[in-house]
Amino acid sequence: MSASEHSARPVALLARPGAARERLKEAVLAAGGALVLEEDPGVLDPAALRALGPAMVLVALEPAVEDALERLAPALDAPQLELMFEEAELAARREGWDAQRWTRHLAAKLHGHDQVLPPGQEEEALPLPEPGMPERPDERHADAPLQFHVDEAVLHVDEVPADTLYVPPANLDRSEVLTFEELMAMAPSRPEPASGPVLPPELPPLADAAAPAGAAPAPGSFHSWSLVEDDAYIAPAPAPTAAPAMDDTQLQGDADAVGTPGLGTLSLVELESEAAAAAQGAVLLLAGIGGPDAVRRLLGALPDDYPLPVLVQMRLDGGRYANLVKQMARVTPLPVALAEAGQALEGGNVYVLQDGVGVIQQAGGLRFADASAPALQALPVERSAVVMLSGADPSLVPEALEFAGRGGWVAGQSGDGCYDPEAASQLAVAGHPAGPPEYLAGELVQRSFG
Incomplete structure (x- = not known):
């Protein structure tokens, strides 16, 4: 037995003898399925279908098999079965290119793929986009310790273009280059802050309480600050107006109807019906x-x-x-x-x-x-x-x-x-x-x- 035959999915074909059954049989074999059963639903025993254990059941539908399918329903409802229905009349008429296309769709369902195009016209799988921004070069070592970057800079120091502002000594020994931790140990310590509370700056002196009324405030005094302009406009208070009196007829009309500008007046019954x-x-x-x-x-x-x-x-x-x-x-x-x-x-x-x-x-x-x-x-x-x-x-x-x-x-x-x-x-x-x-x-x- 070849590897392809060993991996083929078992298929049971339920159809009455005739042209439709022969066409469906040819399609199953051409699609790479292993035909384990080929029987008329009217004479098939449900126990025989369960014993074979097919992965897919292909049924040719026609009025003559409706009652038989009702009898086979317990066996067809098995969770491991994949059911596929096809009208017997369409299957019997299918020929040429139409039959080849249907066979390709059957093969896609049998083998669980989406390729239904003729040979030589397969679509190349495109890479699926991933969420988020692409990785930037500076993010590849974002979590690396600082010493990693210092060592990397020492390795590439000779590749950096030189200028006339700084010329390294000719006898520089690379083995004597200090690490970052050694440089930090040689740095002078930060002076301790002065003890005692920190006082805020002094405010400008207040205006003399004995200054005469109406006198200009001293420069820098906050007595001249204001949140309201002196010449701001003050709107007069509107005079109250009496609502027009309505008679009993108008009140009853407002209770029975709801008016909407541009849409006329609808009764409450009509609104409830439309809602x-x-x-x-x-x-x-x-x-x-x-x-x-x-x-x-x-x-x-x-x-x-x-x-x-x-x-x-x-x-x-x-x-x-x-x-x-x-x-x-x-x-x-x-x-x-x-x-x-x-x-x-x-x-x-x-x-x-x-x-x-x-x-x-x-x-x-x-x-x-x-x-x-x-x-x-x-x-x-x-x-x-x-x-x-x-x-x-x-x-x-x-x-x-x-x-x-x-x-x-x-x-x-x-x-x-x-x-x-x-x-x-x-x-x-x-x-x-x-x-x-x-x-x-x-x-x-x-x-x-x-």
């Missing part, structure tokens, strides 16, 4: 091809007490959103449900947006509605976030940038390990944060969003 609507935000995850794995990794990194509702908007062929709900419920501690029109959004829940369901903002907060209400436009910018993952629709990038221009937080998945980074890369080019799904989840947790 309640602005108090709720949400996180919108936009994904597409290759998105199930990215969404799974991000949701799996969120804590069970995450306060905001999370919306997952991802187009699926055939509208199998119920299956997506079951897949995401396995990886996140948060409740996962399918969004339905008329339902109010609740914090700490994950909602999968199906076709024909959007989001609107009402007095009570955010609520699901029909498809004529895009989710991104309904989110309050100061309390919400938009994250574009693999396969997100590039046509939504202008709306996301406009959302960020109004103060919202927008981020995207980085290109490393991202199957379709087109939309997310446009956000990174515009200067917005980018990173793997786990990093984006950490940013969402750290930010309070109002």
Whole structure:
């Protein structure tokens, strides 16, 4: 057995027989994985999967294996397993350059590196900057004793350029040069200070108390000092004015309305309704091809007490959103449900947006509605976030940038390990944060969003 085969990570492939299974098998072997199991999930025994002990399980998703995955869930939830899901229909169609690119991404996950470029185009590792100022030459011996510097000066004394002011004697013996401690011992001692208290200097004499009133003070006397100018202006005290009387109608109007210059008058009921609507935000995850794995990794990194509702908007062929709900419920501690029109959004829940369901903002907060209400436009910018993952629709990038221009937080998945980074890369080019799904989840947790 070669060293490469010995170090290859064991991989279990769960897929029904067919073109998708053959393509995934070829990709695992080309990526350097050791294929220890190749079986149909419908007939696989969970005990057999545990006995093999693979490091990664690659699952080809299709409707026919959903029930089998439910049965294998206890074995797939093992902490040492790394799960990777791929749609069987996409895997069967993948050929040529597309298949090679997917194989490189699979190899990066198997071996734990970020190099996904073709051979010969690898990026050279750049040195990472370190915090703080660079070390200066005079700091290298900052803690050295003084004798070190004296000895160093003696060694380099012949290298110092000479001048005409001082010419050393020709018969100077370098061995007779005294050290700093010897020179300090030969120095005369400092005279002792005189004993007795130190008195302050005498003040100038005070003005004669018998001097006539109005007489000029003697030169140097502090009697001429003043903190207030004699000719300073004194403002007259304002005359009290009586407040205009208001009748009962005006008092009642002021109690029922609050006026703001330039904004008109709003009733207290309207202000409370707008405050309640602005108090709720949400996180919108936009994904597409290759998105199930990215969404799974991000949701799996969120804590069970995450306060905001999370919306997952991802187009699926055939509208199998119920299956997506079951897949995401396995990886996140948060409740996962399918969004339905008329339902109010609740914090700490994950909602999968199906076709024909959007989001609107009402007095009570955010609520699901029909498809004529895009989710991104309904989110309050100061309390919400938009994250574009693999396969997100590039046509939504202008709306996301406009959302960020109004103060919202927008981020995207980085290109490393991202199957379709087109939309997310446009956000990174515009200067917005980018990173793997786990990093984006950490940013969402750290930010309070109002």
